[in-house]
Amino acid sequence: MQWTELIVFSALFLLVTVMGFLAARWQKGDTLEHLDEWGLGGRKFGSWITWFLVGGDLYTAYTFVAVPALMFGAGALGFYALPYTVILYPLVFLPLVRMWSVSRVHGYVTPADFVKGRYGSHWLALIIAVTGIVATMPYIALQLVGLEAVLRSMGLNGSGILGHLPLFIAFLILALYTYQSGLRAPALIAFVKDILIYLVILVAIIYLPAKFGGWGEIFSDAQAKFDATPSKADGTLLTGTNQLQYATLALGSALALFLYPHSLTGILASRGRNVIKRNMVALPAYSLLLGLLALLGLVAISAGTKPIVNQATGRPDTNTIVPELFGANFPSWFAGIAFAAIGIGALVPAAIMSIAAANLWTRNVYKEYIKKSASPAEEAKQAKLASLVVKFGAVAFIVFVDPQFSIDLQLIGGVMILQTLPAVAIALYTRWFHVYGLVAGWVGGMGYGMWLLYNIGNPAIGKSHFAGSALPLGNISIFGWHPFGTSTTQIYVGMVALFVNLLVAVVVTLIANKAKWFNGTDQTDPSDYHVDEDNPRVKPVAAH
Amino acid sequence: MPSDHKTGLRWSNWNLLLILPLLMLITPWFNKSEPSVFGLPFFYWYQFLFVPLGVLCVGIVYVKTKDEPVATGKPDKLGVDDLDEGAN
Numbered sequence: 335m336q337w338t339e340l341i342v343f344s345a346l347f348l349l350v351t352v353m354g355f356l357a358a359r360w361q362k363g364d365t366l367e368h369l370d371e372w373g374l375g376g377r378k379f380g381s382w383i384t385w386f387l388v389g390g391d392l393y394t395a396y397t398f399v400a401v402p403a404l405m406f407g408a409g410a411l412g413f414y415a416l417p418y419t420v421i422l423y424p425l426v427f428l429p430l431v432r433m434w435s436v437s438r439v440h441g442y443v444t445p446a447d448f449v450k451g452r453y454g455s456h457w458l459a460l461i462i463a464v465t466g467i468v469a470t471m472p473y474i475a476l477q478l479v480g481l482e483a484v485l486r487s488m489g490l491n492g493s494g495i496l497g498h499l500p501l502f503i504a505f506l507i508l509a510l511y512t513y514q515s516g517l518r519a520p521a522l523i524a525f526v527k528d529i530l531i532y533l534v535i536l537v538a539i540i541y542l543p544a545k546f547g548g549w550g551e552i553f554s555d556a557q558a559k560f561d562a563t564p565s566k567a568d569g570t571l572l573t574g575t576n577q578l579q580y581a582t583l584a585l586g587s588a589l590a591l592f593l594y595p596h597s598l599t600g601i602l603a604s605r606g607r608n609v610i611k612r613n614m615v616a617l618p619a620y621s622l623l624l625g626l627l628a629l630l631g632l633v634a635i636s637a638g639t640k641p642i643v644n645q646a647t648g649r650p651d652t653n654t655i656v657p658e659l660f661g662a663n664f665p666s667w668f669a670g671i672a673f674a675a676i677g678i679g680a681l682v683p684a685a686i687m688s689i690a691a692a693n694l695w696t697r698n699v700y701k702e703y704i705k706k707s708a709s710p711a712e713e714a715k716q717a718k719l720a721s722l723v724v725k726f727g728a729v730a731f732i733v734f735v736d737p738q739f740s741i742d743l744q745l746i747g748g749v750m751i752l753q754t755l756p757a758v759a760i761a762l763y764t765r766w767f768h769v770y771g772l773v774a775g776w777v778g779g780m781g782y783g784m785w786l787l788y789n790i791g792n793p794a795i796g797k798s799h800f801a802g803s804a805l806p807l808g809n810i811s812i813f814g815w816h817p818f819g820t821s822t823t824q825i826y827v828g829m830v831a832l833f834v835n836l837l838v839a840v841v842v843t844l845i846a847n848k849a850k851w852f853n854g855t856d857q858t859d860p861s862d863y864h865v866d867e868d869n870p871r872v873k874p875v876a877a878h
Numbered sequence: 879m880p881s882d883h884k885t886g887l888r889w890s891n892w893n894l895l896l897i898l899p900l901l902m903l904i905t906p907w908f909n910k911s912e913p914s915v916f917g918l919p920f921f922y923w924y925q926f927l928f929v930p931l932g933v934l935c936v937g938i939v940y941v942k943t944k945d946e947p948v949a950t951g952k953p954d955k956l957g958v959d960d961l962d963e964g965a966n
Contacts, residue, residue: 416925417902420932424896427936550917570911571921577905585903608944615937622929629922763887864888 339488339661342670343677346530347504350523350678354511357518367711368876369443372516372718373693374603377438377875381612383521387686388600388613390524392419392591393620395480395680396473398531398627403652405631406639409560409568411576413628417584419621423614426592430614431607432762432863433598439862441873444690445598445758446698452761453769454854456702461776462754463698466595467691469751472743473594474687474728478505479653479741481680482732484673486642487657498733504677505684509725512685513718517603520685527682530675532623534660538672539626542663546636555636570632575822579804582826590752590828593759595690596683606867627656634659684725692720710876742800746787749803749828753779753835762863769854771843779835786827803827892942899932 358366363376370377379387397415404412433448442448445466450459482501485491490500511519543549553570560568567573572580591597604610639659641650660672696717701708708716731739757772767775789809792801805827807818846853865871901907902925911919 410921413922413925417928420902420925420928421899423936424899424932427896427939428893548917550914553914553917553919570919572905572909577909581903581905611940611944615933615940618929618933621932622926625926625929 336489336661336666336669338666339670339673340490342667343484343488343674346526346671346674346678350526350681351507351511353522353526354508354515354519356515357511357522358515360515360518360522363876365711365876366516367714369693369696369710369713369717370441370876372714373443373689374599375517375521377603378605379521379603379609380605381609381616384600384604384609384613385616386524386528387521387603388597389617389620390520390527390679390682391596391600391686392617392683393531393624393679394473394477394683395676396476396683397624398676398679399480399483399653399656400476401624401628402631402634402656403641405628406634406655407568407631407652409556409570409632410572411567411580412631413625414580414584414587415628416621416625417581418587419624420618421584422588422591422621423617425588427611427614429759429762430592430601431610434601434604434607434610435865436762436858436862437602438867438872439865440857441877443602444595444694444697445593445754446694449757449761450698451857452765453757453772454857455769456698458757458769458773458854459698460702461773462757463694465750465754465776465780466694469747470595470687470691471724471728472731472741472747473596474684474691474724475731476741476744477680477684477687478728478732481505481677483651483653484657484677486651487654487661488673491642498729501732502729504681505725505729508681508685509688509722512688512721512725516718517599517686517689520682520689521603523678523685524682527675527678530671531679534668534672534675535623535627537668538630538660538664542630542633542637542659545663546633552632552636556632559635575806576804576824578807579824579826582829583803586752586826586828586832587748589755589759589832590748593751593754595694596687599686599690599693608866630656630659637663684728688721688724688728689717691724692717695720695724745803746784746800749783749787749831750780752828752832753783755832756836756839765853765856766843767839768843768846768851770846770851771839771841774842775835775837775839778838779831782834783827783831786830790827805830890939890943892939895935895939898935899928902928 361376361378363371366372401412401415406412433445436442436451437448440447440451442451444463446459446463449462450456478501481504482498485500485504491497543552546552557570560570567576592601601610604613634655637659639655639662641652642654642658643650657673657676661669664672696713700716700720701713705712753776756767756775760767786805787803788799790801790803790805791798803826804824807821807823807825808816810816810818810830862871908921908924910921913920915923
């Protein structure tokens with residue numbers, strides 16, 4: 335047991351717990367009994383709060399442990415996280431302000447609310463909502479993987495169910511203050527999380543490379559390690575076959591990120607269009623941090639860091655690489671701060687994700703199908719309960735199911751959420767797609783994407799299904815015809831599935847237009863997409 | 879309100895700058911070790927350069943388009959100190 339680390343960690347954990355409970359009173363509205371307040375923090379966050387909140391939401395604990403772990407294991411491919419988070423902001427800059435405006439005029443809380451308003455179809459909205467919930471659940475579970483990696487590095491590495499007890503306690507506390515304070519809790523805690531993360535990474539990136547002989551030394555150590563492995567896909571540079579995979583993975587991930595309901599929650603909680611625009615300029619500060627952090631995966635190779643064996647599963651867990659690197663090379667008190675940064679880094683996104691999933695459940699399932707007459711207060715109550723269910727579902731996932739399953743599911747989740755792009759993102763610009771086209775495209779893209787993922791195996795780790803998201807082009811076949819021959823060039827499955835989705839959507843739309851099928855009623859007006867905060871047409875916050 | 883006319887799209891040529899960071903996805907341009915800087919291979923520091931480039935592109939688009947009329951908006955002229963004004 336590493337007492338100094340544990341004490342520093344516990345002290346900081348206690349601090350954010352107190353903040354989490356007090357957050358309910360921070361910038362209080364008239365009532366917490368409304369989704370605008372509980373689920374979106376009163377829709378009034380300014381630029382600084384939004385920067386910390388969205389930064390804390392997108393750059394999660396799992397990202398902070400998994401990206402270096404991927405660099406440690408595969409080398410250059412893991413660096414896709416940098417292009418992913420650089421091209422992200424120019425891509426979403428224009429669509430996000432449109433989404434904010436239209437949501438503000440009509441009081442939308444979730445992306446599925448927008449789809450329902452745009453196409454007048456609660457069935458299409460249901461598909462989007464369910465996709466969002468299913469894609470978010472394993473993502474929450476993965477935050478627990480990040481938290482547990484830290485707890486196990488501090489010596490809380492028990493076996494069996496009891497080994498998960500510290501995790502369970504941490505999550506119980508999180509669940510309680512999220513229940514009470516809603517989105518205000520992660521918004522307030524995000525300040526602590528992000529300041530700690532910046533501090534730790536900046537110190538690590540200056541101190542550690544110097545300690546191990548500088549970057550030249552580190553890269554030659556890493557190259558020597560990759561050369562010694564039988565795999566040809568790893569190395570400090572990309573190989574001939576994984577360059578397309580690198581580019582499409584970065585692009586696909588960037589397109590997918592703001593389709594996740596929790597990312598949009600942070601955006602809809604902001605006060606106005608200019609808050610969002612300023613954040614699109616300022617958020618890449620986190621990308622720089624993530625790029626530097628990724629390099630720590632290579633530093634760990636030089637440092638000879640060994641992943642610790644997870645006693646609950648009996649396998650070495652590469653996600654412990656960064657905690658182990660910090661633990662072995664920093665004084666105990668600073669390692670404690672570093673562990674707290676990652677641990678609290680898990681709480682912020684987990685809270686926002688559970689709120690986003692709860693909002694989807696409440697608005698697009700409960701109110702739509704179970705209790706149509708639900709008042710705003712009943713909606714808030716339902717969402718609070720749903721957030722508890724979602725969190726304990728995620729804990730159950732980690733405790734009772736192999737964590738590897740969550741990692742597989744998150745991989746699948748990324749491909750799934752990308753299939754909502756036509757209905758959510760393209761619909762912001764045009765209603766050209768017919769509602770039947772969108773549904774058919776979703777079915778086609780989802781089905782094909784899942785089938786492709788199912789068939790990706792990796793004999794090296796003894797898995798024959800769901801072993802990754804890299805698909806050799808030669809494996810793509812259209813009824814037995816291989817358009818790319820036997821090419822071994824790899825591509826990200828999500829982009830292939832999205833292509834199929836769009837293709838099906840276009841074809842079905844053309845048919846539907848020809849047959850003059852009814853295309854739903856559009857509740858939105860073209861001018862809604864440009865409304866700003868001081869417009870009289872914005873819907874009052876938390877109006878009953 | 880003159881800006882409330884029925885157009886769904888507003889276009890500014892400045893928006894084209896948002897495409898520039900996508901050049902980062904052309905991996906053959908930078909998938910090499912040399913020249914290295916402080917021991918960092920070209921592959922890594924070249925991609926780091928895209929962080930400020932991306933910020934610059936988005937920043938220019940923001941500054942150049944913020945005075946365009948949105949559906950009733952006073953132009954955005956807040957100073958840094960006022961960023962969170964009204965949020966309390």
